[in-house]
Amino acid sequence: MNKYLLEIGTEEVPARFIDDSLNQLKNKAEDMFKEERICFDNIKTYATPRRLVLLIENIAERQEDLEELVRGPAKRIAYDEEGNPTKALMGFAKGQGVEVDDIIIKEYKGEDYVFAQRVLKGKDSKEVLKENIPELIKSITFPKSMKWGKKSFRFVRPIRWVLSLFNNEPISFDFEGIKVSNITKGHRFLGSSNIEINSVDEYFEKLRENYVIVDQNERKELIIKGCRKLAQEKGGNILDDEELLNELTHIVEYPTPLRGRIKDDYLKLPKEVITTPMKEHQRYLPIVDDNKNLLPYFIAVRNGNDEYIDIVTKGNEKVLDARLEDAKFFYNEDVKKPLEDYVEGLKDIVFQEQLGTVWEKTNRIIRLSEKIGETLEVGDETLENTKRAAYLSKADLVTKMVYEFTELQGIMGREYAKTSGENEIVSLAIYEHYLPRFAQDELPTTTAGAMLSISDKIDTIAGCFAIGIQPTGSQDPYGLRRQALGIVNILLDRNIHISLDKLIDYSLNIYEENGLTFNYDEVKKEILEFFKARIRNMFIDNGIRYDVVDAVLNSNNYDIADLYIRASELNKWIKKDELSEILAAFNRVSNLAKKAENKVEINTELLIEEQEKTLYKTFKEVKNEVEICLNNKEYNKALDTMITLRGPIDEFFDNVMVMVDDEKLKNNRLSLIKEISDTMLKICDLSKIVNK
Template sequence: MSNNKLLLEIGTEEIPAGFMEPTFEQLEELAAELFKQYRIETGSVATYGTPRRLTLVVNEVSSRQDDLTKEVKGPAKNIAFDDEGNPTKAGSGFARGQGLTVDELEIRDTDNGEYLFAVQTEEGKPTEELLPEILTELIHDLDFAKSMRWADKDMQFVRPIHWILALYGDEPVELEVADIESDTYTKGHRFLSTGQIEIDSAQDYFDRLNEEYVIVDQNKRREMIIDQITELGKEAGGEVLIDEDLLKEVNYLVEYPTALMGSFDEEFLDLPREVLITSMREHQRYFPIEDDNGDLMARFITVRNGSEDHIDIVREGNEKVLRARLADGMFFYEEDQKEDLEDKVDELKNVIFQEDLGTIYEKVKRLVELSKVFAKKLDLSEKEVKDSKRAAYLSKADLITEMVIEFPKLEGVMGREYAKLSGENKAVADAIFEHYLPRYATDVLPQTKTGQIVSIADKIDNIVGCFGVGLIPTGSQDPYALRRQAQGIVKIILDSDLKLNLAGLIDNVLELLVEAEKLKRSQGEVKTEVLDFFKQRLEHIFEERGVRYDVSNAVLATDITDLNDAVKRAEAVMEFRNEEKFEDLLTAYNRAGNLADKATSEDINPDLFTDESEEKLYEAYQSTQAEVEELLVAKDYSSALDELATLQKPVDKFFNSVMVMADDEKVKNNRLALLKNTVQIFTKIADLSEIVID
């Protein structure tokens, strides 16, 4: 055997681009785990692939699996042998059960005395004997979001398997999956290859396929694509707009990339920029080109799966397809402009938003009212209130335009464009686009106040409406993307420090739903569940900002309806828990909190005090409460925590001096009330009982 590199290639029909990277990760993890289970040491594990193949390469595979030593503890020596040193039934039975003689057992000293041990070593097998079993198990263990069955096979895989190549160094590994027997042959490019290709050694695999127009290494293909399209962009006098998602998709659609540049009629440049880009990227997988001024050029770049042979014919075909697509776009664009955007709103009465929540027109009416209310809560000017209402009214009108029906991803984009063409002011037009933001986790947030208001209104209406009719996300199902929308609301409010109370926003939506007779569940139940739903989103925000889990829990256990306030409190507690006095304060707080829950009243009667420590704690409580209340109003939580720390000594002295659960019922309840009031000052910042001391 010339070397110890393992190569596995699973040849399939074309695998969808979106499946490739998750499969690579899974293949690598499963392989590493299986070799570990089989006690075979390996070097690096790497995965590669093209649309027609999944490839695993394992370097430095040991030629044998490690020996396995098993130790079984038996009876004590004094039980296994009699006084004369002869084995008893217990000793003989243990040896027999382990397949050994008594003489082969070991006697070892333990903390509990001398015991018998059966020690057996299972010699490792040669790796080449185990590889068929390992690789078969590996292929069967691969799991996909969507799998296929084919022919009469019971096997499920991402796509039908056509061949399996398996080599350990220069020796074939024999296995069979779905009636496909492994071999030393692979296949090159579907159209450019000379046919079946024999691979003599795992070392030669990549070079041999490269000769047959297959670049197996996806990272190398990616770099080739970037270099080629960048160079073509420079030749055109511009710069290619490289979208990472498109680049990834194209990379997994080709085995041998060759970029080419095409052009289209300049009259199509009159179309909005987003229409051109969407037509090229989404429908044709083309890369647009910008000039030095940032304007789109009447050119595009695409990547073919093949060589430069007959590339002019390929170019002409792509230009023809794009020309037809852009002609359609121009037609839709012109048709949509035959009436103002406002004229389309009435047609939303014929479009269902959700069966129980009515039409999109009914939703728009709610958005107008919510936007007005939210704008006033933020003390915006009359013009900003008017713009918010107008943007909300027009926000969904583009959904029934020809352009958005053809290109759904342009919702909001075309609304902004048509609003401008209809004479709406910039604030309204921009808000129509921004109200969809953020559309995904890394998307930008709306930057204008009007856009922020309509965006929050739209999202909170969706969330409360869905919860109100029982459409609540589960662990795996969230068809209305409510988690993403809730996260969007939280990010918008935090990013712009908006003074909007979450509970108030929910109440505003509930009132409108009740008025329209759309609510199918109780208001209180819906409000509680929606607030809990937002708590989960805020927990993610805390995690992103580096807030410890216990501090997060402590703040989330209190009122979080003021999101900005909750974040500031979390940051203050994070800072304070690093101070030396924090642990002592926490101990005092927990002592008080454990008994405070037993209080039946919050009323404190100083006349019932029987010890000086009660009076001192009461005085400290009153003084601290007054000081803390002022600091809370000023949002100075760090200083408030410093002030609360002064309660530690009077709390400790109180517990050292009196028995809280006194025989006198009135005295006992009075002391419990004192503790309850003391603890409640803390909970205006966080529930410190959730804090864990490392």
């Protein structure tokens, strides 16, 4: 079984770039092999901080032969009147390496042409690899890359060596002076810097002997098992943090977990004050008990073996002591005054040049929170707690702790609010107004926290759109997509029924009152479309058909919690056997309703035909029932009620001419159709449903 191994040896690659690099390497290699017509079984990718590795198994010896038809001149040019080959045909045949007798005649665009069937013999796979691997390496892109020396291409870090091996044969190629051979390097300090690999099969074991575990999944498993063992020895568990575990996996080549101790004096600090420096700055894993309470231990992962592990442990403890001593100092300084005393300092922090300071943003959030609370008719106590939390929500940005550890914003607001004597709801809402901070993050658990979070996020979105800095492509410096999804998730999670339309109006009105100039209608429309795109993707990800999502989004309803209920029910309702007949009837209504430019009140005296009288009478009854169903949020029942109009609608269209010359009669009939269409749109837009 033929195997090909490529190792790109580099300076240490940042951990955050590795997963995407491996995906690119795999996908681009697959595309290359398919394009070059080389069959293979498996492609695997591996990485350590100093190498990206590609392994391709069961490679064919050669490219597949390529048969192709090459079109030549038209038949009338290729042969003379007597049917003899012309110079044009003979020249074409010679150029393609075929005999005139082998020429094929086929029709092309209504005329006969001559074709030569040419067979391109496949090249040796090793030759193809030699030609294509350099470009494969250069094609990998990174969020940040660099050039070094006089190289013509960019890479995430300088490439120091390339190992290229087909079974047991090195496949060398010119790579701008970088050595390409069967030589690799082991661990930077523990392994050899000159390891000869004589066959692909010995690669992984030889590197293991030199303290490099190439398979990142194996390294991660070793880290998890080692850390759990050390934690369990002290009656605890490691604090779950998948992101940190992935980072640890990608910053070591030979992991050895070690356990250190946290001084008891530091355990008096709030839990996050201890764990944040541990995780964010030192990449240590905290140890907690079954109730998630912090134990006086941490786990670090060494890039090497267990030699002198006690000395290394002491060193890590000293480093953490210094970090926590700083944190203790900042905390003790911050709590010398109440949290509200820091609010004044927000006047000196710019939120965004055109949108003002964080102090100004705080005042907008207070007004928005109050407006949302009044709309939702929350109790007076909840409203007062929300306004108080809004006032204090950004105060911790001025504290020494958050200035040093920005990851603690909101968390320290909550802790300092407690030490300042604020009640539990206010303290928790200050923390929750930042939630969710990322995909799959926790959501606010309190009404005050939810309203405050929505206020903060809609203020940022509305302000950024008003000054024209909405997301474009991959650029989203203010995280507006994340914040929009946060609002949607909160509304759905807590089943909050408030119109997105109103939220946008509340926020834009405040900006207008504060003197910001912008095209109100245009900005509002852009924000609504921005949210619709987020909602659409989220609903589809939750298993709702795309056309169902479009149907409810086109109903001009901006209550997101309500939209999800409608979409879920419609997703089931469209499984009806008679769906095609239902859609046909209501699509006729929808299409004709668009012509009702001059909608008028329906005049019953102008209802002449029996079928239009029947339709009008049935519709009046149906409309009342639909309104009741909508008020009770019984959307399936509303749809079932609405489709009882199908028969009268079909009878109407089969027997009544709508677009007559009599303007009054025509407008009256169009108005009836428009009324039916508008009523259906209160539920959803059935014209968006695709009959599958």
